[in-house]
Amino acid sequence: QSVxxxxxSVSGTPxxxxxxxxxxxxxxxxxxxxxxxxxxxxxxxxxxVYRNNPRPSGVPDRFSGSKSxxxxxxxxxxxxxxxxxxxxxxxxxxxxxxxxxxxxxxxTVL
Amino acid sequence: QLQLQESGPxxxxxxxxxxxxxxxSGGYISGSPSFWGWxxxxxxxxxxxxxxxxYTGTTQYSPSLKSRFIVSVDTSKNQFSLRLDSVxxxxxxxxxxxxxxxxxxxxxEDWGQGTLVTVSS
Numbered sequence: 001q002s003v004x005x006x007x008x009s010v011s012g013t014p015x016x017x018x019x020x021x022x023x024x025x026x027x028x029x030x031x032x033x034x035x036x037x038x039x040x041x042x043x044x045x046x047x048x049v050y051r052n053n054p055r056p057s058g059v060p061d062r063f064s065g066s067k068s069x070x071x072x073x074x075x076x077x078x079x080x081x082x083x084x085x086x087x088x089x090x091x092x093x094x095x096x097x098x099x100x101x102x103x104x105x106x107x108t109v110l
Numbered sequence: 111q112l113q114l115q116e117s118g119p120x121x122x123x124x125x126x127x128x129x130x131x132x133x134x135s136g137g138y139i140s141g142s143p144s145f146w147g148w149x150x151x152x153x154x155x156x157x158x159x160x161x162x163x164x165y166t167g168t169t170q171y172s173p174s175l176k177s178r179f180i181v182s183v184d185t186s187k188n189q190f191s192l193r194l195d196s197v198x199x200x201x202x203x204x205x206x207x208x209x210x211x212x213x214x215x216x217x218x219e220d221w222g223q224g225t226l227v228t229v230s231s
């Protein structure tokens with residue numbers, strides 16, 4: 001059972017906009033930044049979003065993060081087949097004194 | 111371009127010691143404002159941060175795993191390592207080494223390809 005809660009799966013068609021939610025609590029998302037990672041099948045995770053919204057260099061602006069209260073979201077616009085992957089949210093947890101991850105959301109591009 | 115490469119045994123017997131090494135190329139651990147860490151992923155499951163080390167030797171560990179793992183750095187070899195004593199079947203996972211900027215608590219920007227460690231007799 002992950003500390004951060006994500007839907008197990010989401011799907012969309014090419015060109016569509018999808019969002020992936022990440023729910024936490026006051027000890028993690030509510031008081032700390034949220035980060036997002038993309039993991040293509042059989043590959044290492046890739047850093048997508050940091051500190052709720054900014055993107056590392058090289059990440060397309062189709063990916064955008066947001067946070068409100070104890071929840072966060074990752075939006076992917078202009079969906080492409082290569083976006084099919086697992087997506088993980090992460091945040092620091094003050095109670096646990098360490099990072100916590102969501103269980104991951106599998107994005108399927110139909 | 112910074113590259114990280116994990117190395118170590120793919121199969122370990124229960125109760126034995128697991129040792130993994132991450133070799134960094136294309137940059138130097140020494141003097142870098144980065145934390146070098148280990149993250150694991152059991153088959154079909156999510157990510158779990160294990161611990162990190164700064165080039166000075168300062169370490170950070172997951173509170174839930176702290177007593178089981180040791181992370182260390184060897185700047186002369188441009189490597190950092192992970193040690194786990196008394197492994198159990200539940201420690202079976204892909205182990206990744208990664209780098210984050212010291213200012214970004216979870217900003218793991220550079221990753222190794224990962225190495226699968228299976229704990230089985």
